[in-house]
Amino acid sequence: MSTNTHKKSASSENTGFICNTPSSTSRKSCNRILLEWSDLAYSVKQKKHRTKILKGVSGFANPGQILAIMGSSGSGKTSLVSILSNQIIPQRNIKISGTVSINGTDIKKVDYSIYSRYVMQQDIVLPTLTPREALTYAARLKIKGNHDFITERVNQVIEDLKLTKIADKLIGNELIKGLSGGEKKRVCIGLELISEPQILILDEPTSGLDSFTAELVIKLMKQQAQNDKTIVVTIHQPSSNIFAMFDRLILMVEGNFVYQGCASKSLEYFNDIGYNCPDMMNPPDYYMRVLFIRNRTSMTDDESQRLEMFTDTYKKNEEIVFEEINKNELLEIDSESNSFRAGFFIEISVLLQRAWKNTMRNPMMVMLKFMQLLTMAIILDLIFHDLGYNMKGVQNRQGVLFNSVIHFVMTSSQTNSMSFPIERPIFLKDYKEALYGVTPYILAKMITELPLQIICTLLYSVVFYFALDLNLESADKFFIFFGIMLLIHLCGAAYGNLAGAFSKDVLASTIWGPTIAAPLMMFGGFFSNGNSFSSSFYWIKYVSAYYFGFVALAINEFTDLDLGSDVMIPPLKSLGINGEIWENAGSLLLIVLGCIVLTICALKYYGEQSKS
Numbered sequence: 001m002s003t004n005t006h007k008k009s010a011s012s013e014n015t016g017f018i019c020n021t022p023s024s025t026s027r028k029s030c031n032r033i034l035l036e037w038s039d040l041a042y043s044v045k046q047k048k049h050r051t052k053i054l055k056g057v058s059g060f061a062n063p064g065q066i067l068a069i070m071g072s073s074g075s076g077k078t079s080l081v082s083i084l085s086n087q088i089i090p091q092r093n094i095k096i097s098g099t100v101s102i103n104g105t106d107i108k109k110v111d112y113s114i115y116s117r118y119v120m121q122q123d124i125v126l127p128t129l130t131p132r133e134a135l136t137y138a139a140r141l142k143i144k145g146n147h148d149f150i151t152e153r154v155n156q157v158i159e160d161l162k163l164t165k166i167a168d169k170l171i172g173n174e175l176i177k178g179l180s181g182g183e184k185k186r187v188c189i190g191l192e193l194i195s196e197p198q199i200l201i202l203d204e205p206t207s208g209l210d211s212f213t214a215e216l217v218i219k220l221m222k223q224q225a226q227n228d229k230t231i232v233v234t235i236h237q238p239s240s241n242i243f244a245m246f247d248r249l250i251l252m253v254e255g256n257f258v259y260q261g262c263a264s265k266s267l268e269y270f271n272d273i274g275y276n277c278p279d280m281m282n283p284p285d286y287y288m289r290v291l292f293i294r295n296r297t298s299m300t301d302d303e304s305q306r307l308e309m310f311t312d313t314y315k316k317n318e319e320i321v322f323e324e325i326n327k328n329e330l331l332e333i334d335s336e337s338n339s340f341r342a343g344f345f346i347e348i349s350v351l352l353q354r355a356w357k358n359t360m361r362n363p364m365m366v367m368l369k370f371m372q373l374l375t376m377a378i379i380l381d382l383i384f385h386d387l388g389y390n391m392k393g394v395q396n397r398q399g400v401l402f403n404s405v406i407h408f409v410m411t412s413s414q415t416n417s418m419s420f421p422i423e424r425p426i427f428l429k430d431y432k433e434a435l436y437g438v439t440p441y442i443l444a445k446m447i448t449e450l451p452l453q454i455i456c457t458l459l460y461s462v463v464f465y466f467a468l469d470l471n472l473e474s475a476d477k478f479f480i481f482f483g484i485m486l487l488i489h490l491c492g493a494a495y496g497n498l499a500g501a502f503s504k505d506v507l508a509s510t511i512w513g514p515t516i517a518a519p520l521m522m523f524g525g526f527f528s529n530g531n532s533f534s535s536s537f538y539w540i541k542y543v544s545a546y547y548f549g550f551v552a553l554a555i556n557e558f559t560d561l562d563l564g565s566d567v568m569i570p571p572l573k574s575l576g577i578n579g580e581i582w583e584n585a586g587s588l589l590l591i592v593l594g595c596i597v598l599t600i601c602a603l604k605y606y607g608e609q610s611k612s
C-alpha cells in the first residue's frame with residue numbers, strides 16, 4: 001500500500017471497523033485507539049538554512065501493543081514523538097506537513113489531550129511531594145470526581161505502577177533525599193496515566209536507568225498495552241529482555257525510517273538484505289552499529305550509500321508494513337468533547353496545598369531565611385546598641401534603617417528569584433497541559449509565603465527595634481515599623497518572583513537580581529539626597545522599594561523624636577524627605593501589585609511560548 005492509499009484508509013475506509021455507540025458499556029469494549037501518521041515532514045529554519053528533521057515518514061501504532069522507536073542520537077526520534085503527541089506547533093521557522101490521526105480523525109480536530117499523554121525524557125515533578133500527593137493533586141486537576149473516586153483512581157495507579165512501598169516517601173532531588181531514578185520515572189508516568197489516556201507516548205523512559213529498572217518500566221508499559229492501550233516509546237539501546245517485550249519496531253536514520261514492523265521479525269529482515277546479526281550479539285546493538293553515522297554533516301561515501309540502500313529497501317517494502325494495521329474495536333472519537341478543567345477554586349486550593357507543602361518541606365530554605373534575618377538584627381544590635389539622640393545618633397539611626405531595608409529587599413528577592421527557576425519547568429509543563437492559569441498559580445505562591453514572611457519580619461522587628469531603642473514616643477510606632485518592614489519584605493519577594501519569571505535558570509536570576517537592585521538602591525534616598533536626583537533618572541525612585549521603604553521608616557522614626565540640641569537641621573529635612581507614611585506605604589503596595597502583574601504577564605508569555 002502506498003503512502004497515499006494509506007492516507008485514504010486512515011480517513012475513510014476504517015469507519016466500518018469503528019463501534020458506533022459511544023455509550024459507557026460499548027466504550028469498555030471499544031476503547032482502542034489506532035494512532036496513524038502519514039507523510040510527516042518536519043523542518044526547522046536556522047538563520048538562512050532549513051534543516052530537514054523528519055523526511056516524510058508514515059506509520060502507525062496499534063492499540064494493545066508497544067511500538068518502540070529506535071535510532072542513533074539525532075535521528076529524529078524525539079521530534080517524531082513530539083509531533084505524534086502534538087507538542088510541536090508550526091511557527092515562522094518551524095514547518096510541519098503531513099497528518100497525524102487517531103482512529104481516522106485528525107488530531108487537530110479533537111481535544112487530543114483526552115486521548116493521548118506524553119511522558120517527557122526529563123522527570124518534571126515537585127521534589128517536596130510524595131508520589132501519593134503528586135498523583136492526588138494531578139488527579140484533582142485532571143479528572144472529574146469526588147474525593148472517593150479520586151482516591152480510588154490514585155490507589156489504582158499506585159498499584160499498577162508498583163509504587164505502593166514508596167507512595168508516601170518524598171520524591172526528592174539532588175538536595176532532598178528521595179526516590180531512585182526508576183521510581184521517579186514511574187511517578188512521572190503515573191501523572192499522565194491518572195487521566196486514563198488510551199495512548200501513552202514516552203520519550204526515552206529508560207535512559208539513565210540500570211537494566212533491571214529499565215526492564216521493570218517497560219514491563220509495566222507492556223501491562224498497560226495488554227489493557228488495550230497504545231504505547232509508543234523511544235529507546236536507545238534496549239537489552240535483549242526489553243527488546244523481546246516490544247511488539248513493533250521502527251528504526252530511524254537521519255529523519256527516515258529504515259525498518260517498520262514486527263520487532264521479532266526485524267532480524268529476519270536485516271538478514272534478507274545482507275546484514276546478519278552475529279549469534280552472540282543483541283539485535284538492537286547490531287542495528288545501532290550498522291545504522292551508525294559518524295558525522296551527520298559530512299557523511300562518508302560508504303555511509304551515504306548504506307543509508308540510501310536502507311531507505312530505498314524500506315520504501316520498496318512499505319506497502320507490506322501497513323498490512324499489520326489493527327482496526328478492531330476502535331473507539332469512536334468524539335470531536336465535541338473537551339478535557340476536564342478543574343475551575344478557579346479547585347485550582348487555587350490544590351496549588352495552595354502543594355505550595356504550602358513545598359515551602360514547609362524545604363527546611364533549609366526556611367532556616368536560612370530565619371538565620372539571615374536574625375543574624376543581621378543581632379549584628380546591628382551589637383554594633384549600634386546605644387544610638388543616642390545627638391547628631392551621631394541621627395546618622396546611626398538613618399544607617400540602621402537603610403541597612404534593614406537593603407537586607408530585607410535583598411534576602412527576600414534572592415530567596416524567591418532562586419527558588420522560582422526550580423519550579424518554573426513544573427509550572428510550564430502544567431500550563432502547557434492547561435491544568436491551571438497563571439493567576440491562581442501566582443496567588444497561591446504569594447499566599448503560602450505570607451505566614452513565613454510575617455513571622456520572620458515580626459522576629460526581626462522585635463529583636464531590632466527594642467534592642468536598638470528606636471522611637472518609642474508612642475506605642476503605634478513599633479507596629480507601623482513592623483507594617484512597613486512587612487511591605488518591604490513583600491516588595492523584595494515580588495522583585496524576586498519577577499526576576500525568577502524572566503530567568504530560565506538559577507544562574508541567570510542570580511546575575512540579573514543584583515544588576516537591577518544596584519540602581520534601585522542608589523535611588524533609595526539614603527546615599528543621595530531625595531531632592532538631588534537627576535531629572536532623567538528621577539523616575540527610578542518610583543519603582544524603588546528602597547526609596548519608599550526608607551522614607552516611610554525615616555518618617556516613622558524621626559517624627560516626634562526628642563533630639564539633642566546639636567541637631568540643628570531636622571533629619572527629615574536634611575534627607576529631603578517630606579510627605580506622609582501612608583503615601584509611601586501605598587507606593588510599596590503598588591510596587592508589589594505592579595510586580596505581580598508583570599510576573600503574570602511574563603509567565604503567560606513564556607507559558608504560551610512553551611506550547612510551541
Ligand SMILES: Nc1ncnc2c1ncn2[C@@H]1O[C@H](COP(=O)(O)OP(=O)(O)OP(=O)(O)O)[C@@H](O)[C@H]1O
Pocket residue numbers: 044046051053071072073074075076077078079080
Ligand atoms: N527545534 C529545533 N531546532 C533546531 N534543530 C532541531 C530542533 N529540533 C530538533 N532538532 C535537530 O534535529 C535532529 C533530531 O533531533 P531529535 O531530538 O529528534 O533526535 P533524537 O533521535 O531524539 O536524538 P537523541 O536520541 O539524542 O535524543 C537533531 O540534530 C536536533 O539537533
